[in-house]
Amino acid sequence: MLIVLTEVFMSTEYPHTEIESKWKRIWKESGAHHTDLSSTDRKFYGLVMFSYPSAHKLHIGHWYNFAPADSYFRWKRMQGYNVFEPMGYDAFGLPAENYAVAQGVNPTITTAQSVAGIREQLEQIGAMYDWDREVNTSSPQYYKWTQWLFLTLHKMGLAYQKQAPVNWCPSCQTVLANEQVTAEGQCERCGTMLTKRDLKQWFFRITKYADKLLEGLKRLDWPRKTKIMQENWIGRSEGTTISFSIEGQDDPIDVFTTRADTLYGVTYLVFAPEHPLIQEITTEEQRAEVDAYIETVNKATEIERTATDRVKTGVFTGAYVIHPFTNERLQIWVADYVLLGYGTGVVMAVPAHDQRDFEFARKYELPLQIVIQPEGEILDPNMMAEAYETAGTMVNSGEFGGMPSEEGKNAVTQRLEESGKGCSSVNYRLRDWLISRQRYWGTPIPIIHCPKCGKVPVPEDQLPVLLPENVKEFAPKGKSPLAALPQFMEVKCPHCEGAAKRDPDTMDTFVCSSWYFLRYLSPERDDIAFDSDRVKAWLPVDQYIGGAEHSVMHLLYARFIAKALHDANLIHFDEPFTRLRHQGIITHKGEKMSKSSGNVVNPDNFVNEYGSDVFRMYMMFMGDYEQGGDWSDEGIVGIHRFVNRLWRLYQDHAIDSVSDESPELSEKLNYTLNYTIQQVTKNLEDLQFNTAISRMMELLNTLYEETTDGPFPGLTSVLDVFARVVAPFAPHLGEELWHMIQGEACPETTSVFDQPWPDFNPEALVKETITLVVQINGKLRDRIEVPADVDQDAALAKAKASEKVAPYIEGREIRKMVFVPKRLLNIVI
RNA sequence: GCGAAAGUGGCGGAAUUGGCAGACGCGCUGGAUUUAGGAUCCAGUGGCUUAUAGCCGUGGGGGUUCGAGUCCCCCCUUUCGCACCA
Numbered sequence: 054m055l056i057v058l059t060e061v062f063m064s065t066e067y068p069h070t071e072i073e074s075k076w077k078r079i080w081k082e083s084g085a086h087h088t089d090l091s092s093t094d095r096k097f098y099g100l101v102m103f104s105y106p107s108a109h110k111l112h113i114g115h116w117y118n119f120a121p122a123d124s125y126f127r128w129k130r131m132q133g134y135n136v137f138e139p140m141g142y143d144a145f146g147l148p149a150e151n152y153a154v155a156q157g158v159n160p161t162i163t164t165a166q167s168v169a170g171i172r173e174q175l176e177q178i179g180a181m182y183d184w185d186r187e188v189n190t191s192s193p194q195y196y197k198w199t200q201w202l203f204l205t206l207h208k209m210g211l212a213y214q215k216q217a218p219v220n221w222c223p224s225c226q227t228v229l230a231n232e233q234v235t236a237e238g239q240c241e242r243c244g245t246m247l248t249k250r251d252l253k254q255w256f257f258r259i260t261k262y263a264d265k266l267l268e269g270l271k272r273l274d275w276p277r278k279t280k281i282m283q284e285n286w287i288g289r290s291e292g293t294t295i296s297f298s299i300e301g302q303d304d305p306i307d308v309f310t311t312r313a314d315t316l317y318g319v320t321y322l323v324f325a326p327e328h329p330l331i332q333e334i335t336t337e338e339q340r341a342e343v344d345a346y347i348e349t350v351n352k353a354t355e356i357e358r359t360a361t362d363r364v365k366t367g368v369f370t371g372a373y374v375i376h377p378f379t380n381e382r383l384q385i386w387v388a389d390y391v392l393l394g395y396g397t398g399v400v401m402a403v404p405a406h407d408q409r410d411f412e413f414a415r416k417y418e419l420p421l422q423i424v425i426q427p428e429g430e431i432l433d434p435n436m437m438a439e440a441y442e443t444a445g446t447m448v449n450s451g452e453f454g455g456m457p458s459e460e461g462k463n464a465v466t467q468r469l470e471e472s473g474k475g476c477s478s479v480n481y482r483l484r485d486w487l488i489s490r491q492r493y494w495g496t497p498i499p500i501i502h503c504p505k506c507g508k509v510p511v512p513e514d515q516l517p518v519l520l521p522e523n524v525k526e527f528a529p530k531g532k533s534p535l536a537a538l539p540q541f542m543e544v545k546c547p548h549c550e551g552a553a554k555r556d557p558d559t560m561d562t563f564v565c566s567s568w569y570f571l572r573y574l575s576p577e578r579d580d581i582a583f584d585s586d587r588v589k590a591w592l593p594v595d596q597y598i599g600g601a602e603h604s605v606m607h608l609l610y611a612r613f614i615a616k617a618l619h620d621a622n623l624i625h626f627d628e629p630f631t632r633l634r635h636q637g638i639i640t641h642k643g644e645k646m647s648k649s650s651g652n653v654v655n656p657d658n659f660v661n662e663y664g665s666d667v668f669r670m671y672m673m674f675m676g677d678y679e680q681g682g683d684w685s686d687e688g689i690v691g692i693h694r695f696v697n698r699l700w701r702l703y704q705d706h707a708i709d710s711v712s713d714e715s716p717e718l719s720e721k722l723n724y725t726l727n728y729t730i731q732q733v734t735k736n737l738e739d740l741q742f743n744t745a746i747s748r749m750m751e752l753l754n755t756l757y758e759e760t761t762d763g764p765f766p767g768l769t770s771v772l773d774v775f776a777r778v779v780a781p782f783a784p785h786l787g788e789e790l791w792h793m794i795q796g797e798a799c800p801e802t803t804s805v806f807d808q809p810w811p812d813f814n815p816e817a818l819v820k821e822t823i824t825l826v827v828q829i830n831g832k833l834r835d836r837i838e839v840p841a842d843v844d845q846d847a848a849l850a851k852a853k854a855s856e857k858v859a860p861y862i863e864g865r866e867i868r869k870m871v872f873v874p875k876r877l878l879n880i881v882i
Numbered sequence: 883g884c885g886a887a888a889g890u891g892g893c894g895g896a897a898u899u900g901g902c903a904g905a906c907g908c909g910c911u912g913g914a915u916u917u918a919g920g921a922u923c924c925a926g927u928g929g930c931u932u933a934u935a936g937c938c939g940u941g942g943g944g945g946u947u948c949g950a951g952u953c954c955c956c957c958c959u960u961u962c963g964c965a966c967c968a
Contacts, residue, residue, distance in 0.1 A: 066921090236964065278886055282963060285885075290967070310968060323968095365966080395967045402968090409966055482967055604963085674907070676895060680887095683894060690920095691894095691907045701922090744896065747906035754906095757923090826902050831949045833902060871948050876901050881948050 067700035069664025073785040077179060083802040086181040088137040090574060093590035097134035099126035100570055100630070102599030102607070103141045103188075104175075106167035107148030111174040113646065113654050113672075113684070114600070118636050120669035121678055121742055122598040123180035127781040128737045129596075130181070131810040137591060138181045139573040141188035142168050145196070146562030147225055147242045150494035154528050160494040161522050164191055174657070177665050179784050181806075188576045190565035191494070195572060197517035198582035199565050200499040202614070204510050207500075211258045211617055212488075214508065218327060218393070219487055221250040226529030227491040228254060230561060231484050232286070232606040241606075255498060255558070256485040259613045263287050263481045265627070266612055274632040276679070279604045286605045288482025293466045295401065295475040297322060297374035299334060300382070306330065306374065309396035309480050313469070314461030317450040318403040318424035320414065321384045322374050323367065325393040326350040334385060336371030343368055343387060350389045365390045365413045377474040378451060388413060396480050404440065405432070411440035424449050425458050486610065488561045493527040493534040495559025496520070503546035503553035512547050518555065533557035566607055567614040570594055570629055585623075593626045601635040608633070634740055637681025639672070646684075654684050666783035667692050673742035673782065682743075695750055696786060699779065702756060703772060707793040709764040716767025723817045725755045726771055730813035733778055742782070749779060769794060774811045826877035827852045829861045845872040852878055 080086060101122045104115055123138065130136040144164050152167075153160035168189060175182065188195055206212040220229045224245035233241040240247055259266075267287055270280045292311035299306055308322065324331055326347045335343045346368045367388025374383050390409055391400050404414035404421045414421055423432045425445040432441055447456045453464055469475030489498065497518045499511035511518055521541050527534050535541050536557035546553035568582075574591055575584035593615075611629050619627040638645065641652040659668045671692040676682025718726070729752040736745035752775065760768070773794045780787025784806070791805035820841055825848055827835045835857040839848060849870065852858050862882060869881040 278963080281886065285964060288964095288967065292968085308968080312968080363966095390966050390968095392967070400968050407968070409968075480967080482964095601962085674894090685894065685908070688894065688908050694922095695907085697922095743894095744906080747896075750906055761923095824902080828901090828949075831901095831947095836902070869948060871901090873901060877949090879901085879948050 067664075067697050067786070069666065069696075069785075072789045073179065073664055073666065076785045076788045077176065079801050080804070083804075085802075085804055085806070086138070086183055087185055088135065088183050090137065090587050090591065092135055095134050096591055097126070097129045097136045097596075098570075098591050098594045099129065099136055099138045100573075100594045100597045101140075102597075102603065103143050103566070103569065104171055105143045105146065105148060106164060106171050107152050111171055111656065113639055113656050116178065116656050116669070117639050117672050117681075118599055119175070119180060120178050120665075121636065121673050121740070122596075123178065123784075124669070124673065124742065124781045125596065125598075125737060125740060127181060127784060127806055128810065130806050131777065131781065131808065133809065136181065137186075137573075138183060139186045139188075140175060140180070140182040140184075141569060141573065142171065142190065143562065143566050143569070144168060144189050144191035145495045145559075145565055147227075147492065147494075149191075150492060150527075150529075151225070151243070153494070159522070159524060159527055161191075164494075177657075177660055178669065179665055186573050186576050188569060188572050190496075190562070190569065193517045193519060194576070194579065196496040196520070196565070198572065199496045199560065199568070200511070200516050200518060201513060201582050202564070202568055203496075203560065204499055204513065204516075205621060205623070206257060206617055207510055209617065209621060211261065212255060213258065214253060214255050216251065216253045218249045218251050219254055220247045221252075222247055225492070226531050228252060228487060228489060230487045230563070230606075232486075232609070233561075233563075254487055254489040255500075255556075255560075256487055257564075257613070259486045259610075260481060260483055262613050262616050263289065263483050264479075265616050266483075266609065269612060269616070269628045273628060273630070275630075276601075276633065276635060279601065279608070279633065279635070282604045283609055286483060286609065290480045290482075292478060292480065293462070293469065293475055294397070294478040295377060295469060296473075297377060297383075297401070299385070300373045300375065302334065306399055307397045308399045308401045309478065310401055312403065312406065312462070313465040313475075314447060314450075314453075314458040315403040315406045315424055316378065316401070316465050317447075317453070318405050318422045319376060319383060319401045320404060320420045320422055321386055321402045323391045323400045323402050323410075323413075324370070324385060324387045325391040325398040326387055326389050327393040328387070328398045331370065331387055334370055334372040339369060339371035343370055346387065353389075365409065365416065367413065367417070369417075377469065377472070384419070386417075386419075394484060395482065405434065405437070406440050406442055408440045408442060411437075422449060486561075486613070488564055489558040490561055491531065491533045491557075492529055492559055493520075493524065495562060496565060497535065498556040498558050498560060500556040501544055501546060501553045502556060503549065503551060505551055506546055506548040506553075509547050509553070515547070520559075533559065535559070563607055563610050567610040568618075570611070571618075571624070589625055592624070593628060594630045595632060597630040597633045598636060604635075635679060637677065637679055639675070639681050639684050641684045643683060659689060663689060663693050664696075664785070666786045667696055670696070670746060670782050674746045676743055678740045678742055692746075695746075695753065696783065698757070699753055699786070699790070702753070702760070703776075703790050703793050706760065706764050706768055706772065707790075708796075709768060713767055713769050716770065717765050718767050718771065719759060722755055722759050722771070724820070725752050726774065727813040727815075727817035730774070730778060730811050731818065734810070734813070737781070746782065749775075749782070752778075777805060777808055777811055780805045823875055825851075825875075827855065827858050828877060828879040829858065830881055831879060834858050834861060841875060843874075845870065845878070848872060848878045849880075852880070 101119050126136050126138045149164050150160050153163040156163055203212055220234050222229055222240040222245055224243050225240060229240060234247060235241055238247055239245060267284060267289060270283060290311055292309055293313040294307050294309050296305040296307055365388060367386045370385045370387055372385040374385060376383055402410040404410040405423045406425055421434045423434055424447060425441060426432060426448050427441060427445040444458045447453045447458055447461045453461050456464060466475065466477045497520055499516060499518045501509045501511060503509050521538055526537060542554050542557060544553055544555055571583040571588060574587040578584060615629040616627045618624045641654055644650055644652055646653045671689040674692055729748045732748045733745045776787055776791035776794055788805050792799060822838050823841045824836050825839045826833060827837055835855045837851050837855060839851055862880060865882045867880055867882055871879040
């Protein structure tokens with residue numbers, strides 16, 4: 054009795070728990086997801102942005118990144134590619150450490166727990182992860198090679214230490230790179246307002262690659278928006294560097310301008326308040342005022358300082374420069390609208406033709422000289438309400454008078470070059486990458502500071518510099534916790550063997566993640582960072598999928614590292630990610646999910662209730678993958694129904710003994726089947742999972758209609774094809790359905806994912822009769838059934854015969870006709 | 883302020899060399915089946931009206947065209963990125 058009941062139950066409801074665990078077990082036992090990296094024919098490297106174990110759980114955003122990506126990669130496998138799909142943990146860094154600090158437990162322990170939990174959840178997804186190539190950036194086996202990477206860059210002169218005003222997070226108690234500061238001047242991780250500190254820090258010379266980073270973008274299949282963001286971040290700007298000699302000083306001061314044509318309009322110079330030269334040039338009379346001003350500026354927060362709509366302030370330093378052409382004396386001012394970080398930190402002020410200078414000059418009654426005249430209008434210095442910033446004709450400009458200002462840029466620059474007072478130059482917004490962190494949970498910087506020999510790299514055979522594990526005082530306190538550990542800090546200098554100290558800082562975790570795609574290929578190797586042969590055969594990554602929030606940070610850093618390693622002749626490519634896509638954001642009830650709004654969707658609940666296949670398929674069905682979608686607890690039942698309907702169809706017909714030898718598919722089914730294959734194939738390439746699933750639903754609906762009177766010859770092969778089409782979207786279900794069709798003879802270790810992706814038959818998509826739309830004056834009046842190859846006259850004849858059309862044209866003259874074959878006939882009267 | 887993307891039923895969303903607006907799904911309505919249904923199957927479902935038909939309809943306003951969700955111009959709203967970059 055019990056058995057009968059179970060069977061009844063099973064025949065209606067898809068038993069997801071059993072089926073999913075069954076196939077997970079079989080895949081694991083058969084090594085289905087182990088990629089043979091020595092077989093390089095038709096390779097496909099599918100990568101997702103690995104997870105960052107800050108707390109216990111994978112959230113829905115991870116699922117949304119990983120599961121649809123896996124569907125895409127599974128499809129690539131069915132297309133005959135040898136797919137490599139690795140997974141790992143970006144386990145160092147602030148979130149992991151902040152979580153540990155909050156728990157009062159060493160991050161070594163909390164991270165291990167988090168990784169174990171995440172690993173379990175990753176298994177639930179049922180993705181094709183090659184667990185033999187799992188990496189954890191916080192393991193010595195990995196960070197040994199992050200240190201090697203640092204030393205490689207150091208050898209190339211791309212890693213250097215300098216004293217500089219840097220972003221400081223008072224909460225995380227560490228410095229941050231420019232990329233890790235939000236638009237509001239807050240810490241990218243914790244949201245705390247940042248301050249500036251003047252510290253000696255390690256930098257990577259990413260600015261050296263600014264042009265290469267721009268150029269490389271052109272070769273990439275990346276979202277337009279992401280490319281634009283990187284371009285803007287690099288911020289290339291062509292202009293002229295001009296030398297002004299300072300009265301009473303030997304060395305001239307350089308300024309950068311994009312408007313050399315306005316050189317004759319310069320009426321004063323402005324220094325950034327942090328500029329080191331200010332102390333030297335300020336006169337005794339002005340010193341008190343300048344010092345007071347600088348102190349006020351220092352007190353202002355970054356956000357106050359950079360607000361564009363506030364009134365500009367500044368003071369006169371008492372010093373003067375000499376104009377390179379006119380030899381006029383020009384005042385030097387200090388003002389906080391000039392930024393030390395851009396150009397030379399000094400600006401030549403042209404109030405007539407720059408709005409910022411204009412506002413400043415008006416406020417402090419500084420002179421204004423017009424040197425560009427617009428067409429058909431005469432500017433009057435006393436009447437101007439704003440600066441004239443666009444092009445025009447040069448005036449009051451000595452020999453350049455009458456020249457169009459666009460030409461003037463080059464002409465002036467050339468004259469400066471001739472007189473040795475300037476040259477054309479390029480400036481970037483991009484700053485060097487600050488990689489030091491005053492934190493415990495990161496890769497130690499492999500440098501030893503020796504009082505005699507200076508900065509000495511740790512010899513490669515002494516790597517890794519191990520991060521001490523049993524540390525009680527790991528909480529951040531303004532300098533690296535490692536600095537307080539004598540057993541770590543005190544070493545012998547590798548050169549002179551004298552007493553020396555280690556570098557106490559750890560590296561930005563973005564260093565770890567900037568090269569992980571290399572490590573995945575040979576994580577077992579203890580003697581090299583990566584296997585060159587495998588790198589050559591498998592990289593670059595064919596498809597990379599991850600969040601748009603990394604558009605600038607991780608993606609820019611990884612590109613930089615690839616270019617540096619390429620220049621070191623260590624890798625053959627200089628762009629690591631050939632094709633990139635970002636998944637969108639899943640909202641719930643129209644809002645971003647957050648603990649504070651209480652609208653967080655917990656994946657585990659839905660995976661338990663509906664199974665991971667249904668969960669992943671619903672995420673794919675919700676909306677366009679790259680745009681995201683809105684989660685609905687009700688919406689998921691649509692996919693649940695689809696899966697159950699599919700299941701019942703196979704339950705009812707998988708064992709039908711109707712012969713397949715002379716298939717009798719209806720024209721409609723034959724069309725729908727082939728149309729489905731065609732569209733799903735196209736949609737998958739574009740990652741348009743939502744419409745692909747719609748097409749499969751249509752096919753299922755058609756199959757229900759066609760099987761109401763029982764099975765028909767050919768049904769089994771339709772079900773075989775359908776199982777293969779469904780498989781990438783719902784891997785466990787697809788595998789089960791396909792095996793139901795193959796029968797007992799097919800071993801469980803033979804996977805549907807090693808079967809060919811079905812081809813469609815183009816002939817089946819050609820219809821003999823079509824519905825032609827008949828319009829009168831552009832308005833739809835009727836639809837008529839006509840042969841597909843009908844001509845205009847025949848179509849008109851048929852249209853005239855239509856009861857709905859006839860009244861409109863009776864007794865009226867047809868003025869014009871538009872006939873679009875296979876689509877419509879528009880009669881204009 | 884600058885740059886990018888978007889705006890379509892009650893809801894999520896389809897539809898682009900300009901050619902049937904609303905595919906597919908949720909929800910809702912009706913029917914069938916059932917002891918029962920939060921199961922299943924079938925049908926319907928943009929709005930309005932004088933309803934076997936007609937009119938209106940893709941943020942708003944203009945335009946091009948036989949024909950516009952789609953192209954052009956102006957405006958509004960939302961999201962994202964950047965923001966004194968000299």
